[in-house]
Amino acid sequence: MASALPLGRCFCPSRGRIPAPIRFRRCFCPSRGRIPAYISFSVAYMFKSLSTAGGVTRRVAFIDGSGQTAVCNCVVLAGIVYEGPASYVYAFSDYVDALRRRYGIAGELKWRELWRRGGAAAAEELEKLFDTAWVSLHYRGQASLAEALWSLMRRLRAHLYVVDDGLVNPRAFPRTISRPSHKVPGIQLADVLAGYHRRAACGRSGGT
Secondary structure, rough: OOOOOOOEEEEEOOEEEEEOOOOOOOOEOOOOOOEEEHHHHHHHHHHHHHHHHOOOEEEEEEEEOOOOOOOOOOEEEEEEEEEEOOOOOOOHHHHHHHHHHHOOOOOOOOHHHHHHHHOHHHHHHHHHEEEEEEEEEEEOHHHHHHHHHHHHHHHHHOEEEEOOOOOOHHHHHHOEEOOOOOOHHHHHHHEEEEEHHHHHHHOOOOOO
């Protein structure tokens, strides 16, 4: 059995593949202690087979906000979930390109641009096609924003959260990274949802 399995690397269930020459027929996983090498090889081989047979599906949530973070201002946070094997950088890219062509938007897809072009129906379409959620709050400081974001994350239930750059400090939240919206289509869709719901929740027609 051992000869049929890939050798030369350890697999730690909590950390993924760890480059480590096998010297003593045992692998060391920092969070679990020593485990038999043949089990490590078997698990690694299984994961490799799954990844080559269509990729690993995971839930990635993209989050953005609408409204200025000034005291007593109405702010909306919205998220949209991607499920699939693609990198978060490319998730929803085809859908965003299609919306931009449909409404004649040359640059980044933003709610305010859709609104000006009569594209409010695009947000309603998103909610029918994908798993989405949103929360509104009256901003009282970063603590109130963080509380609302925690609430939204619990509803989205993702393996990874990608938030717009500058929205919050991603280190304060688990499995969270921040990226500029113009480089991540999923964040652009979250912006559309946030702007759409801010119009309803806060009585504003535009927004960022």
